[in-house]
Amino acid sequence: MSSFVGRADELEEIGKLLARTRLLTLHGAGGVGKTRLALKAAQNVREDYPDGVWVAELSSEINGDLLAGRVAGLLGLHPQSERPVLETLTEFLAERRLLLLFDTCEHLAGPCADLIVSILTGAPDVRIIATSRQELGLPLEVVMVVNPFPVPPPEAADLARYDAMRLFLDRAKAVAPGLRTDERAMMAVARLCRRLDGVPLAIELAASHMRGLSATQLADQLDDRFKLLADGEGLLIRHHTLRTAAGWSHELCTPAERLLWARLSVFAGAFDVESACGVCQDERLPDVPAVLSSLATKSVLARVGDHYRMLDTIRDYGRDWLNELGEGKLMIRRHRDHYLSAARRMDAEWYGPRQLEWAYWAHKELPNLRTALNRCLDAGNHRAALELGGALWVLWCHLGLIREGRYYLERALAACSPGPDPVKSRTLWVVAHLALVQGDMVLARSRAEECVENARRYGDAEAEANAYLRLAGSCLFTADLDGARAYALEGAVKFKEVELGSAGEPSVPLLLAMAATFGGDFDEAVEILREVRLRCEDHGELSIRSLCDYALSLALFNRGEVAEAARAARTSLEIKWQLRDVVGTVLAVDQLARVAAAAGDGGRAAWLLGAAQRIWITFGLPGLGADAMTTLRQGAATRALELIGAADYDTAFREGMASPIEATVAYALKA
Structure with a gap:
């Protein structure tokens, strides 16, 4: 969102290295500018890759098992079958000439290294840039160390030629348009850049405080901070620079800003104002929106559209403070409960006019939903994982994340105690649905039958009805049309027992219409589909309605109404x-x-x-x-x-x- 400053020599070197190596790792400490440099370098060489330059931002991914799927989805593959995702991905890349940028690999160094080896082995014309705080340790890896900006020595005369100075002035003018750049001010900026060792993120944090302060005042405050640390901890080494700058920026924040900074570290990726309020707001933080805005002006947060995000290094500092405050477990629980509550609202409102809004929300919040699920599973809170995973059935069944949904739900089921449990019912029919779409009819039937038994035990009519729909689907896809009709009608009976109605209810006539189409009774299918389509329109429902349009197209086509079939x-x-x-x-x-x-x-x-x-x-x-x-x-x-x-x-x-x-x-x- 801000201008790119400097790095001319590094960009030239990256261009040369990419011409002769297939894996280039930009290695350096947090805040040194690896990501910005990699993105700029990738932009510069874009025309060399006819199949594109693709950026996989990995900081919010904490599960190495899903890494190949994330990259495949980035390329538009959306792998859903039981076939290994890596096989699908490498097969797709084998005949393509493109550049992949894997950004922020250090927390998944092993899985990233394995994935990169597989890609480069199977796809000879693919090149990869990785950014990481640690080397990947691969024989074919060329490592380029990204250093901080050179800083002007005390005796330097031409201060403006240093990139560290240019970066500070560029960012400072954004918050203080009337910034003084006389000789005294420039000398103070040079002193400040030296104190910050030329680390770009540290410089940007300092520049964000220029509103209301002169460069001299800012440099003096920073000098005091470093002297205090040196007196207390001995010789200050370069590695501590960014942490010191973050700590100094933290001290310049108000108590409310510091508390929100710490609490926001529980989020993965971006988050919106509603989520920040839902997780962080309480009697100690009564006005989260106002504090969010002030943190953005201090460069602790970046505003991206209607969301905010926090750089990894800033998040790490906030997380340390969160644990220091003793609120780590509390915020993790609040984060989980917020997204569980939102998923329940999506479930309750899905059969209605807000489907596109909820679809946008679910796709935008994927990093946080994944994080909440992974935290539940990693902490052994498997019933919570079942509840959250089941509540997200819309994401798995209607919004395209078939394989990922099955991965999480099967993990949660496998970790739970065997035997009946009321929380399992929804998870079982959702897994049955996902297996059905993947063509795994055996598992689809077994999970649906298990759901029927479990749901009956606890009087869960809606889950039982949904299980019958999946049994009907398995019959439909194996040409047992009588079985499909029978199970669909059993589902209809159970849906009538659900007091407030169910999002699955329109699927009953849809299945009956598909059975009629496959059985050759196209007139009956058209009649059923037009009726259920009107019912969906009355509710503002889109997902099942669009499946009805597909089924209607099949029936109309078979009646010879090709133009109408095309429109549907x-x-x-x-x-x-x-x-x-x-x-x-x-x-x-x-x-x-x-x-x-x-x-x-x-x-x-x-x-x-x-x-x-x-x-x-x-x-x-x-x-x-x-x-x-x-x-x-x-x-x-x-x-x-x-x-x-x-x-x-x-x-x-x-x-x-x-x-x-x-x-x-x-x-x-x-x-």
């Missing part, structure tokens, strides 16, 4: 992509390929089939493993081949396969 499929795709529902997205793209083939556009059909294939690869089973679905794809491919011939088909298919998902959606939505 595009409507479905538009919503599914807004929700980032990868399953719904790829189903709609497949259907639009069928429409294109039926309309005589073989090139468009082949391109869309290739683009869909790239997404299906991440599931391992095209068409969710259902013969009825894969037959539709095969029919479109056969027709497209007839229209344009094998050579042109292969060319268009490969072009589609190379398309990122964003471009695929944009192309598919064109009429």
Whole structure:
């Protein structure tokens, strides 16, 4: 959000190193500017990489098991199948020329090193820049040490040529536009930069205090701080510079600012004002929004859109103070409870007009949701993990995080005591749903049956109904249409016992309509779907409505109404992509390929089939493993081949396969 200052020699050196090495690690202490330097260097060489420069910011990821999935998702792969994510990722990268930037690797040095070795082994034209406070220890690694800025010696005359001076003045003028730059002031700035050893973050923190202070006053205060520390702890070594600057900045904060700084360290990644209030506000901090704003003016926080974020080094300092205050466990609990409460609100309001708002919230808050789940699991609080993971069923089932949801929920189930437990019911049907989408019908049925038994024991009609829906889905995908209808109707009976209604209720007629379509009764399917679609519209519901649009497109297509089928499929795709529902997205793209083939556009059909294939690869089973679905794809491919011939088909298919998902959606939505 601020200008880039200096580092001309380092940028030139990085450009040379990238021409002859495949792994470059920018190594240095916290606050020295590794990330800013890496981003600027990556920007400078962007044109050398036809498949792009991709930045994986890893500071909020604390689980090495999910690292490959994070990188795959960054590249638009969204791997969901039982197939190893690393296999999918390296296969995708094998034929691409791109640059990956892994930012902040030190807390996951081992998993990062393993992932990098796999990528570089399987993808010969990929290069990687890593930033880390420690070397990764790999034989192929070239390490470039990022040092603080050179500082002007006391006798220096041309002070303005030093990057440390330029950085301070640039940041100071942002908070104090009338800043004096006469000789006396410049000498004070030089003294201040020397005291801070040229560490960029320390300089920026100091510059943020120029509102109301002169450079001389600021340098004098900092001198006093360093002398006090040297007297108390002996010789002050360079390693302590940033911590000393952070401590000095901390002392210049008000008591309320210091307390909020400490409490905010519990967050991972960015957070909004509502979350900060929910976790940190109490009688000791009654006005969190005002204190957030003042911390941002002092560079303790950075404002990014409607969220705030804290640099890792600043967060580390705050976390130490939080533990010193004895509030560490309290804030972790408040953080968990805040996100559990929010997840429950999302659950309660999902069947309604706020779906896009909740989808935005869930995707934006992913780092904090992951952190809360990991803390529960790591602390042995498995029932809390079950409760939070289950409450986030919308994120796993509707918003595309299929594999990640199954990972967390299966971990929580495995860690809990065996036997019935009321908290398990929702987790069981959610896992059944995720397994169903991944094509694992055996697990889907076993988890759904276990849920039915558990839910009956505790009188949980909603969970029992949702379990029946997953059993109906497993029958539908294995061509047992009678079984699908029977389980769907059992679910309908149980949903009637739920007092306030349920977000799963519209799925009953949807399943019945899909069974009618697969059974050849297209008129019945259209009638059911139009009725349930109106019901969803009345509630402002989008997710199930868009699945109804997809199913309606199938039925209309089979009635010969190709233009209407195309409109329904595009409507479905538009919503599914807004929700980032990868399953719904790829189903709609497949259907639009069928429409294109039926309309005589073989090139468009082949391109869309290739683009869909790239997404299906991440599931391992095209068409969710259902013969009825894969037959539709095969029919479109056969027709497209007839229209344009094998050579042109292969060319268009490969072009589609190379398309990122964003471009695929944009192309598919064109009429």
